[in-house]
Amino acid sequence: MTATTPLTERYISATIRSLRPETQADVRAELEASIADAIEARLDQGEAPEAAERAVLTELGDPGALAAGYADRPLYLIGPRFxxxxxxxxxxxxxxxxxxxxxxxxxxxxxxxxxxxxxxxxxxxxxxxxxxxxxxxxxxxxxxxxxxxxxxxxxxxxxDQLPEPTQNGAGRSELIASLVFLGIAVGALLWDRFRGFVSVDGEALPILDPQLWPWGIGVLFLLIVAEAVFAVVLFRRGRWSTGLAVANTILALAFLGWVLVLLLGGDLVNPAFLAHLTAAGGEGFAAGQAESAGEGGVFRILAVLLGFGIAAGVVWDIVDGWIKTARAPRV
Incomplete structure (x- = not known):
């Protein structure tokens, strides 16, 4: 075999993913050579290429156990069976x-x-x-x-239990997706301010507080530009590094801080929009407000859920960046 097939690549990736980054290249080269030789031997005996490949990989066994052998790491609970x-x-x-x-x-x-x-x-x-x-x-x-x-x-x-190889770098598709998402965010902010997602009596009713313009929204635009620059730099580097993980953490925390400061201060959502929702909700909504008065009302509960949801997304973004940094090959 002159090239690594997708199935063999999945097996090798699953084997080396838990090894130290500095040993992964050597183990990959050794496995590619040994697997190719074993498959070639079976082909010489008349086996079909696909059957020969599956037989060789099955004989190698669970890639986790194989990786433990390369790392000299024993597998014991009460015993090694499970x-x-x-x-x-x-x-x-x-x-x-x-x-x-x-x-x-x-x-x-x-x-x-x-x-x-x-x-x-x-x-x-x-x-x-x-x-x-x-x-x-x-x-x-x-x-x-x-x-x-x-x-x-x-x-x-x-x-069939082999996982798909993980991509720890930054490809062109990730860059495009990031820039498109940031562009949509900018468009949504401008649309909300000048055209409005909600219209009352033919007039636009912004969801975000108009008082945020220009300085509050200006800070958000700066964060969006910084995120776009970060995405481009990451793409050009081709892999995560400690410096990029720190920058990603700072940007994520800055966005979270911007949201929470405005949310806790009651300055994020347009008061007129909340009043419109209350009026449109009718007696049922008013009853819900009264029932949840001890917790600050329905809007406060929704604000808490929104804040925690955004915080969860930010934490995941930070953790994901550091995980990719730890898995990135050392050069």
């Missing part, structure tokens, strides 16, 4: 459940009007409890499976 399955499931649960618990408890405490200290302490305690329960119960299940000598399908691995 280690990889346990570890993958636990990582997935720890990446999802604690974040949901933290966000849910924080949102609930904020809506109920709890003090900041109580919001933080309650959220941290709930998250810590969730992590402990996840680790204990997930591990206990696999200990029972192993101790009971359970023969289940979870210990079997095949090629």
């Amino acid at each position: 280690y990889l399955t346990w570890w993958r499931l636990l990582k997935l649960l720890l990446a999802i459940v604690p974040v949901c618990v933290l966000g849910g408890v924080a949102v609930g405490q904020t809506i109920s009007g709890a003090p900041v200290g109580e919001i933080i302490s309650t959220s941290i305690l709930a998250t810590g409890g969730a992590i402990l329960h996840l680790c204990f119960w997930t591990t206990l299940v696999f200990v029972i499976l192993e101790r009971s000598n359970s023969a289940t399908a979870i210990e079997e691995w095949d090629l």
Whole structure:
């Protein structure tokens, strides 16, 4: 075989992704050569190319176990039988459940009007409890499976479980998508101000507070321009670096700060637009406002949800940048 096929590339990518960046190139070259030689030997015996490739990769086994051999990293829980399955499931649960618990408890405490200290302490305690329960119960299940000598399908691995290769750099499509999104954001801001997404009696009713123009919106335009410059620089570099991750963090936090300052001060949304919503909602909306008065009303609840939603997106953007930086090859 003169070129690496998509299936072989998926297998190699899945194997080297957990290795140290400085060793990935050597391991990749070694695997490409050994896999090609093994496939060539099977082709000489008359096997079809696709069947030969699948047979060779299946014989190599789970890429996680192969990577552990290259890294000289033992795989043990109580024993090695279910280690990889346990570890993958636990990582997935720890990446999802604690974040949901933290966000849910924080949102609930904020809506109920709890003090900041109580919001933080309650959220941290709930998250810590969730992590402990996840680790204990997930591990206990696999200990029972192993101790009971359970023969289940979870210990079997095949090629269909190979993940797609991850792209840690910045391709042309990512650059175009970023610039298009930023352009749409600028267009939406201008449309809201001069044409309006809502019209009342033939007149535009902006959603954002008109008092934000020009200085408040000017700051947002500067952040959008900075994001566009960042996207271009990232594309030209072709990979993430510590400096780019820091810049991405600063831009994300600056945007979050801009939103939260205006949102908490009641200066983000046009008061006339809120009054229009109240009037259009009728008696049912007024009843909802009265019922939620203890939490500040429906609009305050929506503001809290909006703030937490934006914060979650910003945190993910920051974390994603640092993950890509850690995975980027060293040059």
